Amino acid sequence: MSKKLLHLIWIVLGLYGCNKYETVPVPVIGPNSILTQTYPLEDTSKHIMEGVYQVLSGTDRFGETVVVKWNRDKMSVFCGNGCYMILSAGYLDSVIVMQGYWRYAFGDATGLVTAYIGKNDGGSDIIYGHPDFKKIIFKGGFGISNNNIDNVLIIQYIRPINPTMLDGSFDIVAHRSGGRTSDRLPVSENSIEMIDYTGYFGSTGIEVDVRLTKDGIPVLYHDGEINIRLTQKGALTGPLSDFTYLQLYYFVRLIHGERIPKLEDALNFVIDSTDLRFVWLDTKSDVPSLSTIIPIQQKALERAKQQRRNLKIYIGMPSKDVIDDFMNQPDYLNIPSLCELTLDDVRKVNARIWGPRWTEGTQNAEVQQMHAEGRKAYCWTIDNVFFIQQFINEGNFDGLLTNYPYIVAYYHYIR
Numbered sequence: 001m002s003k004k005l006l007h008l009i010w011i012v013l014g015l016y017g018c019n020k021y022e023t024v025p026v027p028v029i030g031p032n033s034i035l036t037q038t039y040p041l042e043d044t045s046k047h048i049m050e051g052v053y054q055v056l057s058g059t060d061r062f063g064e065t066v067v068v069k070w071n072r073d074k075m076s077v078f079c080g081n082g083c084y085m086i087l088s089a090g091y092l093d094s095v096i097v098m099q100g101y102w103r104y105a106f107g108d109a110t111g112l113v114t115a116y117i118g119k120n121d122g123g124s125d126i127i128y129g130h131p132d133f134k135k136i137i138f139k140g141g142f143g144i145s146n147n148n149i150d151n152v153l154i155i156q157y158i159r160p161i162n163p164t165m166l167d168g169s170f171d172i173v174a175h176r177s178g179g180r181t182s183d184r185l186p187v188s189e190n191s192i193e194m195i196d197y198t199g200y201f202g203s204t205g206i207e208v209d210v211r212l213t214k215d216g217i218p219v220l221y222h223d224g225e226i227n228i229r230l231t232q233k234g235a236l237t238g239p240l241s242d243f244t245y246l247q248l249y250y251f252v253r254l255i256h257g258e259r260i261p262k263l264e265d266a267l268n269f270v271i272d273s274t275d276l277r278f279v280w281l282d283t284k285s286d287v288p289s290l291s292t293i294i295p296i297q298q299k300a301l302e303r304a305k306q307q308r309r310n311l312k313i314y315i316g317m318p319s320k321d322v323i324d325d326f327m328n329q330p331d332y333l334n335i336p337s338l339c340e341l342t343l344d345d346v347r348k349v350n351a352r353i354w355g356p357r358w359t360e361g362t363q364n365a366e367v368q369q370m371h372a373e374g375r376k377a378y379c380w381t382i383d384n385v386f387f388i389q390q391f392i393n394e395g396n397f398d399g400l401l402t403n404y405p406y407i408v409a410y411y412h413y414i415r
Contacts, residue, residue, distance in 0.1 A: 026103075046075070048126050049070070049117075065414065074087060078409045105183070114141060121136065171205045174403075178197055179194075185197075191220070192265065207316075208266065218296060224240065277312065280338055281314065313336060317338065317349065333349070337353075354367075357379075364394075367397060379401065381401050
């Protein structure tokens with residue numbers, strides 16, 4: 001069957017298919033936004049704006065304090081109660097203008113946000129790189145479930161983020177490359193589009209699920225089967241491993257219309273287009289697959305090295321079967337890996353990272369053992385606000401894997 005014919009069949013099926021998945025829509029300012037008239041901020045100005053802020057108005061929605069952090073072209077505001085904001089910003093004369101949206105992680109609550117930093121509230125100093133931090137005040141408003149921005153928002157700079165929280169020694173690892181599709185996010189889990197978005201959530205690393213197609217191509221996909229939980233209604237159903245990559249490419253779309261990506265393409269995107277520094281490859285295949293996955297890992301690590309990217313990519317081992325597969329690979333002791341099982345298993349395969357389940361507790365003694373052996377420890381998958389706070393403040397893990405990286409970001413950067 002020719003590619004043109006396959007493409008035509010996909011279009012026809014798309015006309016008859018329907019996507020019943022309901023997402024929480026991202027509020028959009030619109031084409032008449034004043035941001036279209038502004039100039040982009042320099043990196044120096046963005047750095048000055050980062051810090052811990054007191055909420056003077058808007059505490060009922062966002063809490064008493066928030067953390068402001070930039071990622072590439074957008075500014076994120078992290079709250080301790082599960083709310084976050086993702087804002088675009090620019091300047092006009094001596095005023096900094098910010099517009100975007102806020103979202104509550106554990107429900108449907110969302111709305112528009114608009115704010116500014118006036119000339120006498122630090123705007124001029126930030127723009128020209130001569131900050132008086134005591135002056136920085138954001139003033140504006142936010143809406144709830146509609147486009148009316150009728151709630152006052154005022155936040156004031158308290159202090160910078162502790163430099164030790166920015167030294168790269170702790171990773172905020174996003175589950176399924178940013179969060180679950182079931183959390184009704186604007187992009188689909190395990191997609192390149194999610195990898196592009198996850199930095200706005202505060203993620204410094206990602207975990208992705210890797211499976212093999214019928215023709216042996218590693219792709220990102222969590223479930224064993226093509227289903228309407230993760231994909232739009234279409235022509236294919238059943239085990240993903242029953243279909244070739246070409247069939248998946250033409251006949252399957254993720255919930256928000258994205259294609260199931262090849263592992264190789266996803267890793268190249270991480271290297272070329274993000275600031276992420278950590279990738280956890282969670283092996284989901286029911287058959288031995290590491291002889292195919294490891295060469296892609298090694299090729300990506302070499303690509304990152306050539307581009308002077310300090311990127312770590314680890315083969316995840318969640319089961320004894322995967323450990324057996326791993327130990328059958330040439331030179332396996334020198335392959336960067338992460339083992340989720342016992343400390344003895346970690347040592348047996350010389351894993352660089354131990355990855356225990358969060359329900360086992362902070363396990364500080366075991367983590368200390370790993371550190372003494374030159375290894376790291378990353379805990380998974382921790383989503384409860386209380387336990388996130390506890391693990392950060394009382395534990396010694398080098399990273400946390402979570403579906404809510406913006407909550408982990410708040411409690412990490414607020415320290």
